[in-house]
Amino acid sequence: MRRIVITVGESHVDHDPEVVVETFLGSCVGLACYDPIRRVGGLIHMLLPEGTRERARDRPCAYVQSGIPSLLARLEDLGAERKSLRAYLAGGARICAVQGEIDLHIGLRNVLAVKALLEELAIPLEMVETGGQFGRTMRLFIADGRVEVVSFSAGGQRSGAATQFSGLSEAELRQVIGELKPASRIALAALESARDPAASFHSIERLVVQDQVLTASLFKLVNSAWYGLPHKLGRISESLVYLGLEGFRKLVLQSCLHTFYARRLSGYAMEEGVLFEHALGCARIAEMLAEKSGVVEREDAYLAGLVHDIGKVVLERCASARIPALVDLMLSRNLFFYEAEKKMLGLDHGQAGALLAAEWRLAPHLAEAIRLHHDPAAALTDDLRLVAVIHLADHICNTCGIGISLSTGTNPLNTQALAVLRLNTASIEEILNAIPARLAF
Ligand SMILES: [Fe+2]
Ligand SMILES: [Fe+2]
Structure with missing residues (x-):
C-alpha cells in the first residue's frame, strides 16, 4: 500500500x-x-x-x-x-x-x-x-x-480501563525533561547572528557548518515537502538568499524542534509528523494574529506557536499508556481534555511544556503562553496578549484540521481572547482565508 x-x-x-x-x-x-x-x-x-x-x-x-x-x-x-x-x-x-x-x-x-x-x-x-x-x-x-x-472522538478511543488518579511523580517528569536537550550552542548563536541585519551570509554560514547535526537537519527540512521548493538547496548561503534572514531564523528554530515533533505520539493519536504540522500551522497563524492585532511581537508569536504543545512530547514519554483512561475520565466527569490531564496526571501538557521551557531558559512570557494556552483566563494581565494569540491560533488550527489529535475539539474556546486582541469574527475569517498552502515559510 x-x-x-x-x-x-x-x-x-x-x-x-x-x-x-x-x-x-x-x-x-x-x-x-x-x-x-x-x-x-x-x-x-x-x-x-x-x-x-x-x-x-x-x-x-x-x-x-x-x-x-x-x-x-x-x-x-x-x-x-x-x-x-x-x-x-x-x-x-x-x-x-x-x-x-x-x-x-x-x-x-x-x-x-x-x-x-x-x-x-x-x-x-x-x-x-x-x-x-x-x-x-x-x-x-x-x-x-x-x-x-x-x-478522534473520545468515544472511539475508550479503553474501558478503570480510572486511576495517581499523577506523575516529580522524579519521572524531571528525568524526561532532562532527556529532552535544547538547541545546541551553535544553533542559538546562529539565531542571534541572523537577527543582526549587518551580519554577512558568509559569517552565518561559517558558524552553522560547525554544527554538523544542525546543518544536516537544516538541509533535510528545507529540502523536504514542508518547504516544497522547486529545486534542492545545497549550501547554507543559498538558503539564506532564498529565505532571507527572517525565514532562515524560522528554519533554524524549526530544525531545533523537528527532532521532538517528527515522531508519532500514539497516546495523543498523532501520526508521525502531525505535531510538527500543528506547530508550523500554529506558529504561522499566531504570527498573522500578531500582525493583525498589532499588540504582540511577531517573532514572539511565531516562537510561542512553534513550542506551545511541546508538553505533549513530555507527557507522551511519561504517560502515554494512561491517556485512554484519561479520556474515559474526561467523558465520565464531563471535563475538558486539559482538565482531565490535570486530574489524571497532576498537570496538563501546557504546564509540562512550561517546565521544559524553564529548563531550556526560554523567556518567562513564552513559558506562560505555553502553560496557559488552554486556560488564558488564568494569565496575568501582562502576559495575556501572547497567551490569547496562542489560544486563538491553536483554535484556528483545530478548526482547519491542521495537525489534529485526540484532544482536538475537546478543549474550550475562551472568547475573551478575541476581545484582548481587539479582533472580531470577520478578522478570523480573513485569517482563515489567508492561511498559506505551505506552512513552513
Ligand atoms: Fe495544546
Ligand atoms: Fe495545540
Missing part, C-alpha cells in the same frame, strides 16, 4: 490500486468520489464553502464551490464517468467546545454547501459522517473505493 496524505486545500486522484489517500479533518470537509467501474477515485480537503475570486483561483481545492468541479475534472481526465461516481462525505465538525461569538458554524456551512452542490450535479452521497465536536481521519482505498473514517 502507498499512503498519500493530503492537507487543507489539496486533492489527489488516482487509479493505482496500491494507493490509499488520507486526510485529517476538523471543521473542514473531506469528499471522496469513486467510479467503481473504472476504479478511479479522488479525495479533496476543503476549508470553507467559498472564497474570493482570487483565492479560489489560487487554491481552488480549499473551497467547496471551486474544489468539487476541480476534483471532478481531474477524475474525468483519468477516465472516470460522472454518471458512475459515488460520493462520501466526512468532517464538518464543530470544533468549539463552548458557545461563543467565534463559532462561525464553518463545519455545518461546509456540509450544507457540499450537499447542495452534489445534488445539483446529481452525484449520489453514499456515506455522510459529519458534525460532532471532534476531528476525523478519512481514507479512500483506490483498489475498491472503500472509505474509512476514524473519529
Whole structure:
C-alpha cells in the first residue's frame, strides 16, 4: 500500500490500486468520489464553502464551490464517468467546545454547501459522517473505493480501563525533561547572528557548518515537502538568499524542534509528523494574529506557536499508556481534555511544556503562553496578549484540521481572547482565508 496524505486545500486522484489517500479533518470537509467501474477515485480537503475570486483561483481545492468541479475534472481526465461516481462525505465538525461569538458554524456551512452542490450535479452521497465536536481521519482505498473514517472522538478511543488518579511523580517528569536537550550552542548563536541585519551570509554560514547535526537537519527540512521548493538547496548561503534572514531564523528554530515533533505520539493519536504540522500551522497563524492585532511581537508569536504543545512530547514519554483512561475520565466527569490531564496526571501538557521551557531558559512570557494556552483566563494581565494569540491560533488550527489529535475539539474556546486582541469574527475569517498552502515559510 502507498499512503498519500493530503492537507487543507489539496486533492489527489488516482487509479493505482496500491494507493490509499488520507486526510485529517476538523471543521473542514473531506469528499471522496469513486467510479467503481473504472476504479478511479479522488479525495479533496476543503476549508470553507467559498472564497474570493482570487483565492479560489489560487487554491481552488480549499473551497467547496471551486474544489468539487476541480476534483471532478481531474477524475474525468483519468477516465472516470460522472454518471458512475459515488460520493462520501466526512468532517464538518464543530470544533468549539463552548458557545461563543467565534463559532462561525464553518463545519455545518461546509456540509450544507457540499450537499447542495452534489445534488445539483446529481452525484449520489453514499456515506455522510459529519458534525460532532471532534476531528476525523478519512481514507479512500483506490483498489475498491472503500472509505474509512476514524473519529478522534473520545468515544472511539475508550479503553474501558478503570480510572486511576495517581499523577506523575516529580522524579519521572524531571528525568524526561532532562532527556529532552535544547538547541545546541551553535544553533542559538546562529539565531542571534541572523537577527543582526549587518551580519554577512558568509559569517552565518561559517558558524552553522560547525554544527554538523544542525546543518544536516537544516538541509533535510528545507529540502523536504514542508518547504516544497522547486529545486534542492545545497549550501547554507543559498538558503539564506532564498529565505532571507527572517525565514532562515524560522528554519533554524524549526530544525531545533523537528527532532521532538517528527515522531508519532500514539497516546495523543498523532501520526508521525502531525505535531510538527500543528506547530508550523500554529506558529504561522499566531504570527498573522500578531500582525493583525498589532499588540504582540511577531517573532514572539511565531516562537510561542512553534513550542506551545511541546508538553505533549513530555507527557507522551511519561504517560502515554494512561491517556485512554484519561479520556474515559474526561467523558465520565464531563471535563475538558486539559482538565482531565490535570486530574489524571497532576498537570496538563501546557504546564509540562512550561517546565521544559524553564529548563531550556526560554523567556518567562513564552513559558506562560505555553502553560496557559488552554486556560488564558488564568494569565496575568501582562502576559495575556501572547497567551490569547496562542489560544486563538491553536483554535484556528483545530478548526482547519491542521495537525489534529485526540484532544482536538475537546478543549474550550475562551472568547475573551478575541476581545484582548481587539479582533472580531470577520478578522478570523480573513485569517482563515489567508492561511498559506505551505506552512513552513
Ligand atoms: Fe495544546
Ligand atoms: Fe495545540
